[in-house]
Amino acid sequence: MRLHVIARGKIARSPEAELVARYMKRIIWPVVQTELPDTGGTVPAPLTPAREVLLDERGKQLSSEDFAALLGRWRDEGVREARFLIGAADGHGEAARTRADLLLGFGPMTWPHLLVRAMLAEQLWRATSILAGHPYHRSG
Numbered sequence: 001m002r003l004h005v006i007a008r009g010k011i012a013r014s015p016e017a018e019l020v021a022r023y024m025k026r027i028i029w030p031v032v033q034t035e036l037p038d039t040g041g042t043v044p045a046p047l048t049p050a051r052e053v054l055l056d057e058r059g060k061q062l063s064s065e066d067f068a069a070l071l072g073r074w075r076d077e078g079v080r081e082a083r084f085l086i087g088a089a090d091g092h093g094e095a096a097r098t099r100a101d102l103l104l105g106f107g108p109m110t111w112p113h114l115l116v117r118a119m120l121a122e123q124l125w126r127a128t129s130i131l132a133g134h135p136y137h138r139s140g
Contacts, residue, residue: 001029001030001071002030002031002032002081003027003029003032003084003128004046007034007117008037008041008088009035009037011114011117016114016117016118023118023122027128038089039088046081046083049079051083052099053082053085054102055106056097057111064130067123068126068130068131071127085100086116086117087113089113
């Protein structure tokens with residue numbers, strides 16, 4: 001299953017970009033990133049079947065193990081692409097929120113979108129590591 005991170009805003013050269021690159025490089029599943037301008041731009045068409053996850057401060061909070069289990073279940077069900085959408089400063093519109101398969105949150109605090117991108121990259125790496133039985137991950 002391909003992991004596709006679609007983010008509003010340019011990450012450019014920054015400490016967050018270095019973190020994202022570090023974790024994306026470690027992910028053994030196919031992974032792609034798409035950057036869009038803060039407004040406008042076209043979200044690429046999904047592979048089908050696909051699942052869409054919106055990163056949202058009001059979204060469901062999952063443990064790393066539960067997140068890994070969800071990705072594993074989607075993979076085993078034949079989902080070809082899991083899409084993770086990170087919005088601009090104003091978040092996502094109601095239509096996108098309604099259409100999403102999952103609203104995922106990293107806690108009730110508001111996080112800068114560049115940091116969310118780094119946190120998501122780390123959790124994608126951790127989830128795929130859990131599914132691969134990698135010894136680094138420690139369950140808490």
